[in-house]
Amino acid sequence: MSTALHWFRNDLRIADNPGLTKACDTSSHVIGVYCICEKQMQQHGEGSRRFKFILDNLTVLKAQLADLNIPLIILDSKTFEGAVEDIVQMVDELSIESLCFNVEYPINERLRDKLLCEQLEKSASVSVHRLVDQSLIHPAKVLNGSGQPYKVFTPFKKACISMLAEYDLMLDPTPKQQSEINDNKLNKLLTQSDELIKHYQNQLAANSQSDCKIAAGEVAAEQALNKFIGGALQYYPQQRDIPSDAGTSQLSPYLAVGVLSVKQCWLKARQIRNESTSEKAINTWCDELIWRDFYRYVMWHQPTVCKHNPFQAWTDKVQWTDNNTHFQRWCEGKTGIPIVDAGMRQMNETGWMHNRVRMIVASFLCKNLLADWRKGEAYFMQQLVDADFPSNNGGWQWSASVGTDAAPYFRVFNPMLQAERFDPEGEYIKRWVPELAKVDKRILHKENLKKRHSHSLDYPEPIVDLKATRQAAIDAFKEAK
Template identity: 40%
Template sequence: MRGLVWFRRDLRTLDNTALIQAIRTVSDSQHDNQGLMALFVVTPEQWKQHNLSPMQADLIRRRLVTLSEELKALNVSLHVGTVASFNECPSLLAQLCARFNIDQVFANAEYEVNEVIRDEATQKALSAQQVEFSLLADKCVFTPGTLLNKQGSYFKVFTPFKKTWLQRFSVEQSLVHKPKTLERNALLDENMQVNSDLDYPTADSSKWHSDTKTVIAELRRFAIERASDYQQDRDFPAIDGTSQLSPYLALGMLSVRQCVARLLNGRHPEQLDIGEQTWLSELIWREFYQHLIYFEPKLCKGRAFVPWSDNLHWQGEGENLAKWQRGETGYPIVDAAMKQLNETGWMHNRLRMVVASFLTKDLLLDWHDGEAYFMSRLVDGDFAANNGGWQWSASTGCDAQPYFRIFNPISQGQKFDADGSFVKKWLPELKDVPTKYVHCPWLWADFGSLDYPEPIVDHKQQREKALQMYKDAKGSGD
């Protein structure tokens, strides 16, 4: 028995269902020539189409080195192959299977449309060679399709989804499994090196960890020290109140089961305090969005969840998109958030909602532009979560914010960054502005002395335009 385990966005050895199953299957075969190899496929053109950020690409590059070392400790070698796009993956897999006499390929299932098409084509190509292709459920606690409402349909609202998730959950589902070391491996190649050149633009990701020990330590530190205060601290960007584990979840450096297990620490969800329950709820939100793209492939094709929103006539001025991207809108909380994104590849979750609302309902610009820009910059870029968040903010999605609820960028800043400490960190040109004016500096008598732009739009006027724009779209029917 010879196997191949295909890594995708599950770059870990601990609690990796496909890897564990592959090692178990090969070990149980008791064949003299048994072997297992690991594969990661670089797809530069596909990454470009998917707006993979250079910073996330760099984190992938660094992580592959760690993954290779961890696999070597399990007596497995990692091979890194390169093809332009997903279209060439089936032929690459078929060639490798023929070259190394592979009997079975193992991989963890992914639910985005392009990934599903890739895997279906791979299944067909391998089947022609009598190679078995096993897709394992790994990404979610509850595999998409297993959590349905009483009518047998998928949940379109988060709250009942979460309620059912919690009702069905058992602590056994968050058990973290360790892979065994493969005792004999005829496919072990001690000289196999991981190519650090991904043939793709990269940006420095060194702020984010690539080694498992440190990532798990970050998870443990958050669960012990900050999770209980998460509910009260998470909305304030100047406070270190969020987990900042999203980059590791996005690339599968951590599994959701590891997060749930560490948070519960042997308890049942109902025994968690309010802060811990709130963070668990955020993990369930991530899962909700994974289920949505499984049931609604149109979300991966640029379509909105709500049909009437296809009628939205975006009225914004194109040049304002670039000003929003650069953090030059004249609204400090928006600009500071965009500066944080551009420099670190990450943005505080409250601010993701603020800047998304601002783009769609103040600048009246298409949410697709914001979705794409986020993916091109985020180190934690994850299609389902990013799409779900943007459609929620733009009021076009499943269980979305009502279109008439529009964030006021001034009051959001005053409420969640009252003393302006976050704003002044990212916009040092405002460091001398009195607290009273830090979120509306144009009202300050000395505003003319600042190297900071006036607001590019009037929030009150744009709010009325947005309400009419959405009302017209909804009134024109489905």
């Protein structure tokens, strides 16, 4: 009887998993494998919260797969090179005839897969199947009239929507129970897998920064999706920028590690056109899903952005400052700018930050502090449970005015005006910056709030002057250009 191996990466689910479905279609026996690459994660700057969330989801996935008679082997590969060696060894030792995996778009992942395929080409006994899972449409298929990749979001979005209208977009079928595998070598690997997960969970338990309160598994992800679709989505265009409200989907952690697919989100939203949810609301959220695809698309067609390079090459000439004191104050949420401090403290405590606030704190770091955007990008990767390299990189390049479709360099967010517009009552600020709990909302969004407040405040003065630093940033970009 033939045996197929599905290599799980950022696709920790059973439903709508093209690679897993293919493995089940091609063979009577199916084995799953996941390679923990701790050293590689450290090199990529991924934090312990994301790792903890991955382990939690692996535990759930392993039990789900066992019900389908699909054993999930977890290997301690350390690096991508080690993962390739481990997969090649598994293919040989377990007589694998078919290897399936879903393609990833960053450059190191692509090089890893290229190396694996080259290694397996030496063996005539295994066929390799690479499937599309990370985006609604594979980036190679979305090109302009000249056969070139799009460099601006709006025409990319229009092309995607047009193509999706022509496709019969469907979820991949959920695998049925497979034939049971009885193999002593496999059983030993399963026992080692359980021990490996416990080892890393115990290691993370000693790290307070690895705490993650998000429920793991596909059931939890589906419940969160259904809750959003049936509730907050109808108010999404009005509420998505209000950080004190639960107006966003908050599905990013599940999407980041593939417990939920972008296709599941897209189709679920498209299926609920009715009187209670407007077309505008559905389209606004679906646009955000396409933005997520776009940052993956950029990475596929211009992989230099994976190597700490800006999309707009000339912006690498911007003379960023190197004020470590300012950067540390930003990291700690002690800048004296309430909305910035609220956002940073929310992320430091929970591993998540509201998207509007992400843009505000990023703009403040890059424009008002004139700090290199790559420092902020790295800090977010360390802290966020939903750390997703393409989205994080694309978002930071946008905020810093160095990426594709970037905000023009002369457009600088005023964090005080942003707070006044999106947190007028100060609910969000006062939740995360309790020192300001008794400050009147009429002065909360003023730079000189300490002077205006009638009592002393245990809160810092702004570390920079917003107007002066705005002009300094504009001048720095002008000089570089």
